[in-house]
Ligand code: AOS
Ligand code: ZN
């Protein structure tokens with residue numbers, strides 16, 4: 507199923523009047539406080555977020571998985587789903603693939619399909635947290651950190667294969683997330699496990715094409731519950747420095763212990779030019795992978811405030827790769843992703859509104875109240891008319907979820923693909 511510009515434009519007609527007055531009203535207020543609204547709207551429209559191929563089916567928990575009818579059965583159908591998201595939102599111009607789940611059969615066809623839908627291939631993800639059918643070695647006790655050289659070598663080779671696949675698709679980065687760790691004290695030697703991980707990453711890094719980046723993700727626990735080899739940003743940062751200038755830390759919002767000050771981690775990494783990628787999601791307790799902005803929208807805004815500051819003030823930091831990493835058991839995954847895209851752009855737009863000059867002078871004067879007022883003034887602004895305008899400008903839907911439902915997209919997908927389909931992934 508594909509959506510045409512005409513289908514979306516005709517739905518937009520109904521909402522156009524209300525949008526026009528809301529946009530004008532907000533524009534007037536923002537222009538009065540010195541903002542260039544045209545510029546803001548363009549910046550929002552340009553903000554693109556990669557959709558993870560593994561979030562297009564209903565996720566599961568260890569207690570069960572409730573599939574969504576019409577889930578994509580293969581890479582082509584996953585690309586079609588992201589194409590639908592992009593047509594509706596104008597914000598999802600990239601897809602992030604996971605290998606081996608998404609290994610293409612026909613590269614040319616896959617590239618053409620992506621291009622036609624306006625999609626590029628963002629970071630490639632390797633998978634050394636599961637044993638694959640017929641694999642010679644097991645990852646039960648680790649992959650890049652395993653004490654068995656054969657397991658480590660298999661894991662390194664898998665990553666090299668993922669790079670080759672990505673090169674054929676035009677991707678420019680590899681994300682490594684390791685499940686390696688220990689469930690019990692004494693199970694393994696921390697230093698040796700870390701040393702082996704550094705050594706394996708070095709081998710992967712050595713095979714990285716000149717214009718590629720390596721993103722090293724960290725996570726404090728799960729699936730191992732006593733320790734994780736790359737447990738925090740500091741360990742990831744250290745390993746990235748060990749590898750070299752093309753290696754960076756990747757921050758997944760769900761990969762922190764409760765109440766961690768993530769915005770400060772973002773600031774520190776950008777200060778050092780080492781924030782490479784981002785996985786958006788939201789959580790109440792752990793790596794809950796819930797819809798972005800559904801639980802802690804103010805924290806998300808504060809994180810974006812640091813991201814925007816870093817993009818402007820840390821020229822050594824590359825423009826980060828934005829990706830969603832969410833999963834859900836109860837919603838239609840496409841509707842859930844639309845909600846996440848909206849929350850990300852909303853937080854970004856609010857961060858763009860922060861009066862950085864005024865904030866700096868308030869900080870210099872130690873005017874704590876004013877500092878808070880400046881941030882919250884931006885946060886409390888309802889920026890949704892800007893987001894809608896950004897979509898209108900790019901031919902996407904003013905109301906993406908409304909359009910998705912009016913066009914009965916899930917029913918069409920179910921008719922095409924069947925009720926009992928199961929997307930590959932977690
Ligand atoms: C796992 O917790 C991580 O967030 C990874 O990014 C992982 O690769 C992804 O969730 C898909 O398995
Ligand atoms: Zn992640």
Ligand code: ZN
Nearest residue numbers: 758760761793
């Ligand atoms: Zn995660």
Ligand code: ZN
Nearest residue numbers: 760793795831
């Ligand atoms: Zn997550």
